[in-house]
Amino acid sequence: xxxxxxxxxxxxxxxxxxxxxxxxxxxxxxxxxxxxxxxxxxxxxxxxxxxxxxxxxxxxxxxxxxxxxxxxxxxxxxxxxxxxxxxxxxxxxxxxxxxxxxxxxxxxxxxxxxxxxxxxxxxxxxxxxxxxxxxxxxxxxxxxxxxxxxxxxxxxxxxxxxxxxxxxxxxxxxxxxxxxxxxxxxxxxxxxxxxxxxxxxxxxxxxxxxxxxxxxxxxxxxxxxxxxxxxxxxxxxxxxxxxxxxxxxxxxxxxxxxxxxxxxxxxxxxxxxxxxxxxxxxxxxxxxxxxxxxxxxxxxxxxxxxxxxxxxxxxxxxxxxxxxxxxxxxxxxxxxxxxxxxxxxxxxxxxxxxx
Numbered sequence: 001x002x003x004x005x006x007x008x009x010x011x012x013x014x015x016x017x018x019x020x021x022x023x024x025x026x027x028x029x030x031x032x033x034x035x036x037x038x039x040x041x042x043x044x045x046x047x048x049x050x051x052x053x054x055x056x057x058x059x060x061x062x063x064x065x066x067x068x069x070x071x072x073x074x075x076x077x078x079x080x081x082x083x084x085x086x087x088x089x090x091x092x093x094x095x096x097x098x099x100x101x102x103x104x105x106x107x108x109x110x111x112x113x114x115x116x117x118x119x120x121x122x123x124x125x126x127x128x129x130x131x132x133x134x135x136x137x138x139x140x141x142x143x144x145x146x147x148x149x150x151x152x153x154x155x156x157x158x159x160x161x162x163x164x165x166x167x168x169x170x171x172x173x174x175x176x177x178x179x180x181x182x183x184x185x186x187x188x189x190x191x192x193x194x195x196x197x198x199x200x201x202x203x204x205x206x207x208x209x210x211x212x213x214x215x216x217x218x219x220x221x222x223x224x225x226x227x228x229x230x231x232x233x234x235x236x237x238x239x240x241x242x243x244x245x246x247x248x249x250x251x252x253x254x255x256x257x258x259x260x261x262x263x264x265x266x267x268x269x270x271x272x273x274x275x276x277x278x279x280x281x282x283x284x285x286x287x288x289x290x291x292x293x294x295x296x297x298x299x300x301x302x303x304x305x306x307x308x309x310x311x312x313x314x315x316x317x318x319x320x321x322x323x324x325x326x327x328x329x330x331x332x333x334x335x336x337x338x339x340x341x342x343x344x345x346x347x348x349x350x351x352x353x354x355x
Contacts, residue, residue: 033064051114107160161328171197
């Protein structure tokens, strides 16, 4: 089991090729996958070759090759990939067909370069105009519209062979603090959370979303002590229990200061897995820090702090999510030619009309 603890982590790295430190980590810990940032991207053929290089490192346990490609200001793949307007445009249009056209085009471009997991759609409800981190990334200020359009995007991405990841559970929309820098607090009652924040996630679960990402926010009505990403009450209790989510729970990046300022990365990693996360994101940590975090997981398993059953459940959830992608339509042999094509640009223009 200790040989495979890396399956619980998706890691970031530096460079346009897989560095030796990443290869060593994959051999030593059998990693769960990687996440691409702008620092890893040059142009489509380079990304495709990088994805092939990454896939060859994975062995019998297929990697998650992932990216944050929402549209608007959160998009790692830029021209000649299609550059998508922010998701607020879809909410303003109210057009589920347009949302599906966007998601189909996005899925085609991601699959063409070997990506199989996108951290989208944002399911936060844009209820706070002072929110520094969500804003136009949200589909709407209406929970019902976020739920409806979010479902359209999820179903279409996954039909196109891309695992969708709804975020940020249980809701980052009504915050005035950026969790990259500090810990936001959401002071809503359980009734309010149920009526607004949780509604899109319930719909996502019903739609069969592959993954849900946790928020680094504190919700005293649910847990007075721990932010959602480290809260057993929020993840194991609410998301997996009350909402019945059978898929993969991912932490947001554990290097963000909302959690990193509270405790060292190795402790945060173990705490997130204890709480019910099935994968932790180690996006901007150094290779040494990533190794230290995985070694802490091994120590927690050996001491009995992390039950073997918790780890086996996390692996099983990932296996089911990956198996579901095998039913997607075959990849288009002309997929590379479709990157940034006229049809995709037409969809982007239709969205941009609602800026």
